[in-house]
Amino acid sequence: MESIGIILSGAYCNSEVSEQYGEMPPSFLPIFGERLYRRQVKYMKDFCTKVYLTIPSNYPLADFDDAELKSMGVTILRCDPVISINEALILVLTLISNDTYSIAVLYGDTVLRENIPKNSVAVSKMPEAYTWGRNNGIIKFEFLKKLNAEMMMAGFFHLSNLSVFKNALKTDGDILKTLDVYDDSESLQYIELNTWEDFGHLGTIQKSKSEVAESRYFNSVRVTQSGAVKYSRDNKKLHAELSWYQNLPIEMIKYTPKLITSSHNFYTTEYISSPTVHELITYGNFRENQWARLFEKLLKYFLDSRKFYDPSNTIELEYLINEKTRERNQLFISSKPKFRDFSYKDLLDITSEKNITSLICKIDTKNEKYLGFFHGDMCASNIFWDGTLCSMKVIDPRGDSTSKTSGIYGDIRYDIAKLYQSFILGYDHVLAGTFKNKTNFGKSHHSYLIADQIMNFSFLFEKNLLKPLEIETEEIEAIATLLMISLLPLHKDRVDRQSEFLFIIIEMLRKLNI
Secondary structure: OOEEEEEEOOOOOOHHHHHHHEOOOHHHOEEOOEEHHHHHHHHHHOOOOEEEEEEEOOOOOOHHHHHHHHHOOEEEEEEOOOOOHHHHHHHHHOOOOOOOOEEEEEEOOEEOOOOOOOOEEEEEEOOOOOOOOOOHHHHHHHHHHOOOOOEEEEEEEEEOOHHHHHHHHOOOOOHHHHHHHHHHHOOOEEEEOOOOEEOOOHHHHHHHHHHHHHOOEEOOEEEOOOOEEEEOOOHHHHHHHHHHHHOOOHHHHHHOOOEEEEOOOEEEEOOOOOOEHHHHHHHOEOOHHHHHHHHHHHHHHHHHHOOOOOHHHEOOHHHHHHHHHHHHHHHHHHOOOOOOOOOHHHHHHHOOHHHHHHHHHOOOOOOHHHEEEOOOOOOHHHEEEEOOOOEEEEOOOOOOOOOOOOOOEEEHHHHHHHHHHHHHHOHHHHHHOOOOOOOOOOOOOOOOOHHHOOOOHHHHHHHHHHHHHOOOHHHHHHHHHHHHHHHHHHHOOOHHHHHHHHHHHHHHHHHOOO
């Protein structure tokens, strides 16, 4: 018997979740660099021949989401975000005329790992965040199992008799009562889950993310009950990062996770469950005022950074944008990469010594006005943002084993240029693959600047960072373009990314009249 899968994500997340991620249906939440629906569809596809996903009728579906869901064979159904679960299911089931199918229903805020048999309902111990989710079947299950804890439906059920279920949906009541009606004709099992990843409330999102993170490595970081443990075989680099944490000025401690312990090849900091700015840029749906609050905190961070400086412990801007750029560019050119849109001569022209020199000449590297506490790798993936508390935490400071750039002080324009890459140049969209279907790239070199999109980050960046800090926009543009050139050899395994970076570099060279 074939199974039809339905993922119910036709309503928006509640207000506390929207404060963290923006207004979106739960299946679209960004979890560890991808949409939640990717994991949900993968789970359903293991036993369902067709999968339907409901989304709110007024949700602006991004091109890359539409393409991704279609490539996964998912049928998208729009519905009124205020209708009940029963009404949403009736809408979907009107498309299914063959009652011989079994039906599996997964809530949009739920991810399962376990196989649930047909004619079963998944249950779990009731989290504190919930006060509902119980029916007569669950109460009976508790009694038979002699359980002390209260259980609740865990966002999934799999039914074998579609005809009986359709009739049960016609009765008055919610989905839990509907399952009781179904149970009168077709005996249901209630299966207690060993693991339940629940993304319906802010507290359960944080708990679920922590539990998932414990089972995976992200780069060289492992999450344990003690915190986030970062390992490295490069002891000099690790010690440079550790030194940054250990020598934080008191006023900057509030911007970092607490350092818990350290050793010769690892250090542990508290685990931060808030989304990264990378996730918010690529997959979030913030309103302008939500972004404005983040930029206000970034401004406060840099104003605080400029209060501290020690010339004996400084990373020189001259090295970071001059010598390092030329070293990295030589690595890129000497590898003789091959591209569909660029000849080798094109690469030599784009990243020429003349262009690099022209970019550097636009930057006053001797200006000491912007010296202060320095992060060194202030990209969006290294910044966590708690929209509810308006709290920002930064991680993974620059650690360099060459000893040329060891230090915790430097020019904040470099950190700001890293942010410019993410917010304006589209660096994070390239990494996430969300640049697809956004712009028709080709020899015409169409603009790829994120400023051309709905959210005008250029305006926010200028108004909330550059003007208050009295930094020239052209200097940041030049540093960010040099950083793009430096990135090229680091992505030699992804020619598609390198190609997008080259298009961005071309646009910036034109913008800067180089």
